[in-house]
Amino acid sequence: MGDEKKSKSKIKNDIIFIAALLAAVCLIGIIYIATRAPGDTVIVKVDGKIFGEYPLDTDRTVEIRNGDRVNLLIIEGGEAYMAEASCPDGICVAHRPISRDGESIACKPNTVVVIVRATGEDSPDIIA
């Protein structure tokens, strides 16, 4: 009987522990994301090669063509997002707009990566 009681309280501890662990991780993540420096340049890469670089403060639409695969990138109001993509999964289109240094949208089927950079400083290239 005592054993059952003990295992029950352990399950309760488990739940508290898991909740605390997740809360801690989320908190670290939120602090990390919120304190990230804003970016100023949008870099588009196709097949790992630079396709183009665009300032984040000018509104424009970029059509990223790679053979018959097309992605439509929109830069608007200091944010960049993927409006359309010829890929089947549409993960990149569902991605929220990006604007901070280091944020990126990747379209794996089309091998397109859009990444925001703060050009004021030398940041390491994570894609290469």
Place this chain on the structure above:
Amino acid sequence: MEKRQKKIKKIAFLGLLTAVAMLLSYVEALLPSPVAAVPGIKMGLPNVAIIFVLYRFGAKEAALVSAVRVIMVSLLFGNPMTFIYSIAGAMLSIVVMIVLKKLNFLSTVGVSVAGGVFHNAGQILVAMFLLGTAELAHYMIVLALSGTISGVFVGICGALMIKKLPMYKI
């Protein structure tokens, strides 16, 4: 004689469980990733065997089985790069699990969840170190969630194994 027999038995069982852990690594590699967009999400099936060893045999044995499993799987299926990631994740995970088991306030489920989450944390720490960027930190949120879900599953499996398998007590 009795002591020696026990030792031989133990070696045989640890070898067997190492093989089970390796096999589970292989099975896991065969399974498709549930979220293709996020690499690194894994069930952590080998941890069932590791948890079993941890509770049935002890901390030293579990660390040993975990290390041998990572080395063997990397030799068989991986490359030096995957080895560095795996060993970092596995060692951080086993250290956390050993400490939590010693503290004795969590069931196998809690211990296994911590193991899963810290396995991912270890790998991300290595990635941040190797790639020289803090970029991957937000990745941790996703991996912590997936680690929790699979950790619950693995913990329940481990608990069942510990309870139902009569095989050998130390």
